[in-house]
Amino acid sequence: MTRILINVPATARQGEIIEIKTMIAHTMETGYRLNATGAAIPRNIINRFVCTYDGEEVFSAELFPAVAANPFISFTTIAVKTGTITFAWTDDHGTTETAVAEITVT
Amino acid sequence: MTGGLRRSRIALGLLLILAGPVYAEEIPAMEKRSGLDFVSPETRNLQADDMSNPGMLWIIEGERLWREPVETSGASCQGCHGDAAKGMRGVAARYPVFGEETKSPVDLQGRINGCRRERQKAPAFAFESEELVALTAYVAHQSRGMPIAPAQDNRLSPFVENGRKLFQQRFGQLDLSCASCHDEHWGKRLSSSPIPQAHPTAYPLYRLEWQTLGSLQRRLRNCMIGMRAEPFPYGSSELVELELYLMSRAAGLPLETPGVRP
Numbered sequence: 065m066t067r068i069l070i071n072v073p074a075t076a077r078q079g080e081i082i083e084i085k086t087m088i089a090h091t092m093e094t095g096y097r098l099n100a101t102g103a104a105i106p107r108n109i110i111n112r113f114v115c116t117y118d119g120e121e122v123f124s125a126e127l128f129p130a131v132a133a134n135p136f137i138s139f140t141t142i143a144v145k146t147g148t149i150t151f152a153w154t155d156d157h158g159t160t161e162t163a164v165a166e167i168t169v170t
Numbered sequence: 171m172t173g174g175l176r177r178s179r180i181a182l183g184l185l186l187i188l189a190g191p192v193y194a195e196e197i198p199a200m201e202k203r204s205g206l207d208f209v210s211p212e213t214r215n216l217q218a219d220d221m222s223n224p225g226m227l228w229i230i231e232g233e234r235l236w237r238e239p240v241e242t243s244g245a246s247c248q249g250c251h252g253d254a255a256k257g258m259r260g261v262a263a264r265y266p267v268f269g270e271e272t273k274s275p276v277d278l279q280g281r282i283n284g285c286r287r288e289r290q291k292a293p294a295f296a297f298e299s300e301e302l303v304a305l306t307a308y309v310a311h312q313s314r315g316m317p318i319a320p321a322q323d324n325r326l327s328p329f330v331e332n333g334r335k336l337f338q339q340r341f342g343q344l345d346l347s348c349a350s351c352h353d354e355h356w357g358k359r360l361s362s363s364p365i366p367q368a369h370p371t372a373y374p375l376y377r378l379e380w381q382t383l384g385s386l387q388r389r390l391r392n393c394m395i396g397m398r399a400e401p402f403p404y405g406s407s408e409l410v411e412l413e414l415y416l417m418s419r420a421a422g423l424p425l426e427t428p429g430v431r432p
Binding site: 067071087089091132133136138 | 224226228230231378381382
């Protein structure tokens, strides 16, 4: 069960710069750690994050093993029109978790 | 000669009386401070904003577990206790309480596991499991902002006293007690880390070092390992007594769950 926190303003004026905050629960296992028996714990990190606004990519990020567990990503974009903002996190297993938020632009 | 010797003996006796017991003084009520006061502004900001507080990810998980019926019996926490925001408000502020069944103190996670075994007919969660930590945090979160108000129960007194003794007892190869740092040297530094007063105001909490949420028992065991002592096992009576004493010692400070600490 993936746990995600996203914060997008419910309403904004057209042209306004809005701040978006996201956080997802993920171990971000670096691949450098050993388990109790000395075997390497396989790497599994979120390696890509993409945010689309009404289908158009407005922000993306590549992540690396130095990023802490439960990555918090915050960025800004411009409120263009009323629509759906979609977030997608993809990890080394190829699993993609998504979340959506609606914004009303006046 | 003899008169001089007697006088010096009397003086020595007086000195010993004035010096009093060798126990460390407990922290006066006016000087009690949450561990939050000792962390960096960046870490404080992480905790203050629910959107950036990583502990909130466990609160979401805890809420799901609160509502979800268990497979074995179909019983959910919510089925008996109702809305946690009402039913669980203030609970964490008075725990640990006296357990009628065991005739000993029970902490919040012990109570949750007890409920799971007896009422939900489900296997207890493992200590430090994602589920137990999340559910404990969710229940404790309902009391956020409320002052710690230990249960007024005379049956608890001997256990609080045991907890106090454990707190002041020297353990391990470094010959340190909890009090050696947290009563006598709080506000100073141990290596580069500030020494807080050890008030359990924010548990279960997110430690950046752990990269996850953890219980007060985990923290106590961490400290014992740092003292090069054999840590008490999870769920042991000693850890619960220490929790009980620490909560009585922190009475009046507001709960912060889920806290964030370095």
